[in-house]
Amino acid sequence: MRQTLVEKILRAHTDAAEVSPGEIIMVRCDVVMANDVSGPVAFRAMERMGARRVFDQEKVVMVADHFTPAKDAASAGLLRSLEDWCVAHGVTFYGQGRGGIEHTLLCEEGWVVPGAVIAGGDSHTCTYGALGAFGTGLGSTDLAFCLAFGEFWEVVPGTIQVAFEGRKRPFVTGKDLILAVIAHIGVAGGVDQVLEFVGSGAESLTVDERLAVANMAVEAGAETGLFPADETTAAYLRGRTTRPWKAERSDPDASFVQRLCIRLEEVPPLVAAPHSPGNVLPVEEARGTRIDQVYIGNCANGTLTDLRQAAEVLRGRRVHPRVRAIVVPATRAVYRQALREGLIEVFLEAGAIVAPPTCGACFGGHMGVLAGGERAMTTTNRNFRGRMGSRESEVYLANAWVAAAAAVAGEIVNPAELVSSEVAGWS
Amino acid sequence: MVVEGTALVIPGDHVDTDVLYPGPYLNIVDPQQMKRYLFEGLDPGLRDRLREDTILVVGENFGAGSSREHVPLAMQAWGIRCVLGRSFARIFYRNCINLGLLAVSCREGAEAARDGSWLRIDTGSGLVEVDGRRFRMRALPDFLLEIVRAGGLEAWARGRLAGQSSRVEAGQASQRR
Numbered sequence: 001m002r003q004t005l006v007e008k009i010l011r012a013h014t015d016a017a018e019v020s021p022g023e024i025i026m027v028r029c030d031v032v033m034a035n036d037v038s039g040p041v042a043f044r045a046m047e048r049m050g051a052r053r054v055f056d057q058e059k060v061v062m063v064a065d066h067f068t069p070a071k072d073a074a075s076a077g078l079l080r081s082l083e084d085w086c087v088a089h090g091v092t093f094y095g096q097g098r099g100g101i102e103h104t105l106l107c108e109e110g111w112v113v114p115g116a117v118i119a120g121g122d123s124h125t126c127t128y129g130a131l132g133a134f135g136t137g138l139g140s141t142d143l144a145f146c147l148a149f150g151e152f153w154e155v156v157p158g159t160i161q162v163a164f165e166g167r168k169r170p171f172v173t174g175k176d177l178i179l180a181v182i183a184h185i186g187v188a189g190g191v192d193q194v195l196e197f198v199g200s201g202a203e204s205l206t207v208d209e210r211l212a213v214a215n216m217a218v219e220a221g222a223e224t225g226l227f228p229a230d231e232t233t234a235a236y237l238r239g240r241t242t243r244p245w246k247a248e249r250s251d252p253d254a255s256f257v258q259r260l261c262i263r264l265e266e267v268p269p270l271v272a273a274p275h276s277p278g279n280v281l282p283v284e285e286a287r288g289t290r291i292d293q294v295y296i297g298n299c300a301n302g303t304l305t306d307l308r309q310a311a312e313v314l315r316g317r318r319v320h321p322r323v324r325a326i327v328v329p330a331t332r333a334v335y336r337q338a339l340r341e342g343l344i345e346v347f348l349e350a351g352a353i354v355a356p357p358t359c360g361a362c363f364g365g366h367m368g369v370l371a372g373g374e375r376a377m378t379t380t381n382r383n384f385r386g387r388m389g390s391r392e393s394e395v396y397l398a399n400a401w402v403a404a405a406a407a408v409a410g411e412i413v414n415p416a417e418l419v420s421s422e423v424a425g426w427s
Numbered sequence: 428m429v430v431e432g433t434a435l436v437i438p439g440d441h442v443d444t445d446v447l448y449p450g451p452y453l454n455i456v457d458p459q460q461m462k463r464y465l466f467e468g469l470d471p472g473l474r475d476r477l478r479e480d481t482i483l484v485v486g487e488n489f490g491a492g493s494s495r496e497h498v499p500l501a502m503q504a505w506g507i508r509c510v511l512g513r514s515f516a517r518i519f520y521r522n523c524i525n526l527g528l529l530a531v532s533c534r535e536g537a538e539a540a541r542d543g544s545w546l547r548i549d550t551g552s553g554l555v556e557v558d559g560r561r562f563r564m565r566a567l568p569d570f571l572l573e574i575v576r577a578g579g580l581e582a583w584a585r586g587r588l589a590g591q592s593s594r595v596e597a598g599q600a601s602q603r604r
Contacts, residue, residue: 364450
């Protein structure tokens, strides 16, 4: 029978006879994840459900990342309750200083393998699609149910297959590709669907770039963004995981809701202007827009690839005197490797702040929120009104090249104006 | 299931969970405290217009963005029992159903409603009445209705743990949304 990749994954995780778009099925989880925001709300719900223990201690993992290091006493209380709960239930806990931003971390740590189903108490759980897993974001009550029973109800999604063909231009990254997709299908274009990324351009992306693409699938409304596993996936997983997996892909004649092709030669560096990730325009069209703060980090673009790109721009240059630049390595491992490569030194020398791994200011929590009238250029995934602070602030989303160039120029510029494109070719 | 009430229209499409409940207040776990920040990034004045029988009327892709259940939890803490929308973002929609908060998609009905409109939503007949005019809602699958009727996924789960509600098996839960 002809099946899409997501149908194959869900079929392997359900007892339901019928797995076709629109059917409601119960789906078994391989991993259930939550953080200091979604976890504590879920624990209370789980208790009220009457469940005293989790369905499988080996399959539950908690990460302290949103309000870390504790922003205030209330946040410290949340973090305390998260840790205490993990100890009481005997599940894996990545505490402060031991992990980092959940989605980058779980990939690094081998929790995510192709074909797995991962329920996460965070909308960007779709990031795991980068490794061919059905990672999907759920709310706290869903999560409570997952913790208790190891499954969730799911309306089987359809698939929008996106073919990336050709070769990227200099200074174009995974970020630009997903912004191009969102611009094409709209911020609600993926509701009730998964995005599936195929084609020579998709296969040529590194895992870091795939993380950036899959991460923003939810910004198109989609449940996840799947990259079928390939050699790149296998190479990344080697030494990280002992979980069994096998590579699957959609049958060529499977039924897709929509198929679209994006020619990579046609995609320039892009930005998403306030106040929607769908408000996408070429960086050239935003040129000259004054910037007060640059933020390089988050679960989409706080990888080593991003930090290397930012460092390439900032090496030997200074952050514009009017600008604050904040660099947030996504995980401890990324931080440490950046340190080894001298990237942290480059950032400090340029006058940037290097923050600990945290979700921090990305969601307006702490560690770099914006004042009214301020404008930020960030590598994050959301630029909703007030997302990073004051309701009167603005956020532009872009890749790390563009963000770092804005830090130097004090305004939006094409990174090609600062760095030669040969340099951009290597990553 | 029938819900009747008065419309409060939240204008616009793609209204995101960040404006509905901004990030800085995510360190709150008690819904009675969450309710103070509902609509804080959108229009805090909306809180003063909530009545006992308010049914929120919303646009396209309402609740886009974050998985934060704080939004429907705060709505529920205000006594809101139903949201009528042109369409909903996935996680927000799930969260509503899981909390026993009826979320109904009905494009024409949501467009017809004005502030103060009298609404009657009947999941049995599948009809949304707006000041006497009738519109057909997007059918709510029996399984989701069962969760809402139980009072949400918590109550439904309690039933399952107590063995009162059998495990949802293939075929039994299988139905189209």
